[in-house]
Amino acid sequence: MRVLIIEDEVRLNNIIKKGFVEDGFAVDQAYDGEEGQYLAENEQYDLVVLDLMLPKIDGITVCKNLRKKKSKTPIIILTAKSTVEDKIIGLDSGADDYITKPFSFVEFRSRVHALIRRSHQDPSPILEVDGLVLNPLSHVVTRDKNQIKLTPKEFAILELLMRNKEEVTTRTKIIEHVWDYNFEGMSNIVDVLIVTLRKKIGNGYKNKLIKTIHGVGYTI
Amino acid sequence: MNTKSIRFRIIILFSSILIIAISVIFASFYIFTDKIIYQEVDKNLSLHTDNLDQFNNVSGMVSILLDKNGNVLKSSIDLNSSSILFNNLFKIAQKNKASTFINQSMGNTPMRFLVKPTWVDNNLTEVLLVAHPIEAIQKTLNSLLSTLFVIFVIFIAPVILGAFLFTQKIINPISSIIKNMDDITTENLDKRLENPKSGDEIEKLSLTFNNLLDRLHQSFLRERRFIEDIAHELKTPIATLKGGIELTLSKDRSKTEYKRTLKETLIDTDRISKLVSNLLDLAWVGMSRNTHNNKQFNLSELVNDLAQIALKLGLQKNIEVNIDIKPNIKIYGDEGKITRALLNIIDNAIKYTKNSGLVSILLEKTSTEAIINIKDNGMGISKVDLEHIFERFYRGSKTAKTVGSGLGLAIGYGIIKAHNGSIKISSKVGIGTLVEIDLPISF
Numbered sequence: 001m002r003v004l005i006i007e008d009e010v011r012l013n014n015i016i017k018k019g020f021v022e023d024g025f026a027v028d029q030a031y032d033g034e035e036g037q038y039l040a041e042n043e044q045y046d047l048v049v050l051d052l053m054l055p056k057i058d059g060i061t062v063c064k065n066l067r068k069k070k071s072k073t074p075i076i077i078l079t080a081k082s083t084v085e086d087k088i089i090g091l092d093s094g095a096d097d098y099i100t101k102p103f104s105f106v107e108f109r110s111r112v113h114a115l116i117r118r119s120h121q122d123p124s125p126i127l128e129v130d131g132l133v134l135n136p137l138s139h140v141v142t143r144d145k146n147q148i149k150l151t152p153k154e155f156a157i158l159e160l161l162m163r164n165k166e167e168v169t170t171r172t173k174i175i176e177h178v179w180d181y182n183f184e185g186m187s188n189i190v191d192v193l194i195v196t197l198r199k200k201i202g203n204g205y206k207n208k209l210i211k212t213i214h215g216v217g218y219t220i
Numbered sequence: 221m222n223t224k225s226i227r228f229r230i231i232i233l234f235s236s237i238l239i240i241a242i243s244v245i246f247a248s249f250y251i252f253t254d255k256i257i258y259q260e261v262d263k264n265l266s267l268h269t270d271n272l273d274q275f276n277n278v279s280g281m282v283s284i285l286l287d288k289n290g291n292v293l294k295s296s297i298d299l300n301s302s303s304i305l306f307n308n309l310f311k312i313a314q315k316n317k318a319s320t321f322i323n324q325s326m327g328n329t330p331m332r333f334l335v336k337p338t339w340v341d342n343n344l345t346e347v348l349l350v351a352h353p354i355e356a357i358q359k360t361l362n363s364l365l366s367t368l369f370v371i372f373v374i375f376i377a378p379v380i381l382g383a384f385l386f387t388q389k390i391i392n393p394i395s396s397i398i399k400n401m402d403d404i405t406t407e408n409l410d411k412r413l414e415n416p417k418s419g420d421e422i423e424k425l426s427l428t429f430n431n432l433l434d435r436l437h438q439s440f441l442r443e444r445r446f447i448e449d450i451a452h453e454l455k456t457p458i459a460t461l462k463g464g465i466e467l468t469l470s471k472d473r474s475k476t477e478y479k480r481t482l483k484e485t486l487i488d489t490d491r492i493s494k495l496v497s498n499l500l501d502l503a504w505v506g507m508s509r510n511t512h513n514n515k516q517f518n519l520s521e522l523v524n525d526l527a528q529i530a531l532k533l534g535l536q537k538n539i540e541v542n543i544d545i546k547p548n549i550k551i552y553g554d555e556g557k558i559t560r561a562l563l564n565i566i567d568n569a570i571k572y573t574k575n576s577g578l579v580s581i582l583l584e585k586t587s588t589e590a591i592i593n594i595k596d597n598g599m600g601i602s603k604v605d606l607e608h609i610f611e612r613f614y615r616g617s618k619t620a621k622t623v624g625s626g627l628g629l630a631i632g633y634g635i636i637k638a639h640n641g642s643i644k645i646s647s648k649v650g651i652g653t654l655v656e657i658d659l660p661i662s663f
Contacts, residue, residue, distance in 0.1 A: 101459035
């Protein structure tokens, strides 16, 4: 999953980023409304975390602008403004959730996962394909109850494939959703990771689950 | 009824005045009538006495002549045993040389007597008593008295009612103001009294109340905003603090990572404690007569010290600092607070001046004031921002949110004001800013 954090308080921004990175997310950071809006419009994100009081363009305007441009990315507002009126304005401008500072990081994380789940229309927090089970919150992957250890990037690719099961996930999409803006690696890194991933989850099974669609991408 | 209420007091006062006035009028009327009637009777008596023989036949008239010992010499009627009566009258005659009028009953008949003694060489020779019956007169006077009394009693009720209505008319608008004021709480401070448009004191009172409410409402909103601002200012560092700690605790980490987190939390706690000390300074400014730290001190030395700090601060940005300080200018006040105010302003001057800029710090005095000028050629302040520059938590539209707490100038302004000084800021965007502070000097 790839997330954009728009928050002008640099240290808070870094802490949120750190939390996301530990969840295996790819994270981009923006420190003002203008930069944030530019990134949100031009990159593919699974979620945007948005502060309201931002330099240059305020959060509400950013949110409205993104919705005007038909962006469907879930937006979660994270702000110190805590009155009911503020919350109404925030949600009515197109945000999907509203969290006030100071917030509980654990709750924040759960809300983020809930929003991502909803945007992929997954009813259950746990993803499952043919006995392969992935829990995005606890970061545990099992196949027939045997735990499989994955690196964060492998985990992120598997989660993406499982969220889009029975559809073809292109290499570009994998790169867009698993790596952040600063990624300049070659696209064959995806192929390399898919090979190790297929080996780990398919070890000892006939059905390797991950199939290659030549010239397009992968599917599960 | 509340006996202390204005309504009650006005009713009592109003009724008493009217009742006393009516009583005085009625009493005078009665006394006057009484006097006139008796004067008339006395006139007749005197007339009859002078011409005794001529009026002897007037009905009911009695004339008696007593000798020098009080014995009856002559009488126009039959006298039975009423000599005690004559003794009494004779005693009066002995005491008075002139004629005396007196009411005295003869048997059951009230009479008006004229006692006329005749004195020869200081010896009483004889006493003439002439009397008219005054039964009719007394009856008339009595019935007049009772009539007056009845009229008086009948009058009292309307008088009290009148007083009541009169008071009602005066008090009612006040009562309605009280009722309306009662309804106003902190929840509906925007409610106002209706203007009675009566053009009197009540209208003035309503307007005064409304003005007071306006001021209260404004300051209430200001305070509420201030508290919201404080909460907001505290929320971000607390969010950072809390987020950082929660994240670190979410799993086992290395020693260096724990150390790093602790260092991070220290930055946030520093920020929070700085904000709190700023709030304390603001509270100090709010208490107008806080003078226990006041003493005379050398402002020249203080400004010089601050200028040295400015030099050091400016060094990093290669800012030139011009210093022109007249020596030995002394003022009276709290040295620590003044330092705080001036340092805030000097710090701003350095902060908002670009690299290789120029800041000048100048101190001089007139006969009554010390004048401090702090001038820079930095980015300047827009007109819109300039109007709000001394407001608490106001940050210029161009300053990044993270710079400062937004309290510095508000505190500085408060401190200078508390020292009976004044502070003026003039600025042009792109050209620079001049802060002029005047403080009264002590001798």
